[in-house]
Amino acid sequence: MKKKILYIEDDPDMADIVSEIMQYEEYEVITDSGKAMHKLLKENDIGLILMDEGLSWCWGSNLCKELRSDERTADIPIIMISAVREIDDIAQHCGANxxxxxxxxxxxVIDAVNIYYPKDDLSV
Structure with missing residues (x-):
C-alpha cells in the first residue's frame, strides 16, 4: 500500500507537478486547497503534509498552527512550501518540520519527503 501525502496547494499546475513526481516515487498524493483538510485527514491515513504558505483564502502557517494544536494531527510531519522570503522563520514559528x-x-521535494516520511519503514 502506498504511503499517503496531503498536499495543501491552490495552484492546480503546481499541485499536478508535485503529485506526479511523488506518485513516481511511490507515494499517493491527495491535493486540496486546505478547505477540506480536516475531512481528508479524518478519512485517510495521511503520513505527511506538504503545505503552501500563500493560499488564496488563508495562510498555510495558520493551518499548520491549527494542526499542531490538535492532538490527532500534532505529530504529522508538515513541510511548508513557499516563495515568501521569510519561509524559514515562518516554518519555524508555525511548528512545521x-x-x-x-x-x-x-x-x-523528494529529499525532504523521504527524510520525514521514508518509503521503507525499517522498524519491525
Whole structure:
C-alpha cells in the first residue's frame, strides 16, 4: 500500500507537478486547497503534509498552527512550501518540520519527503 501525502496547494499546475513526481516515487498524493483538510485527514491515513504558505483564502502557517494544536494531527510531519522570503522563520514559528523555498528543484521535494516520511519503514 502506498504511503499517503496531503498536499495543501491552490495552484492546480503546481499541485499536478508535485503529485506526479511523488506518485513516481511511490507515494499517493491527495491535493486540496486546505478547505477540506480536516475531512481528508479524518478519512485517510495521511503520513505527511506538504503545505503552501500563500493560499488564496488563508495562510498555510495558520493551518499548520491549527494542526499542531490538535492532538490527532500534532505529530504529522508538515513541510511548508513557499516563495515568501521569510519561509524559514515562518516554518519555524508555525511548528512545521521543514520548508522548501520556491522555485525549487523537484529533488528538493523528494529529499525532504523521504527524510520525514521514508518509503521503507525499517522498524519491525
Amino acid at each position: 521543514a520548508y522548501i523555498r520556491k522555485p525549487f528543484e523537484i529533488y528538493d
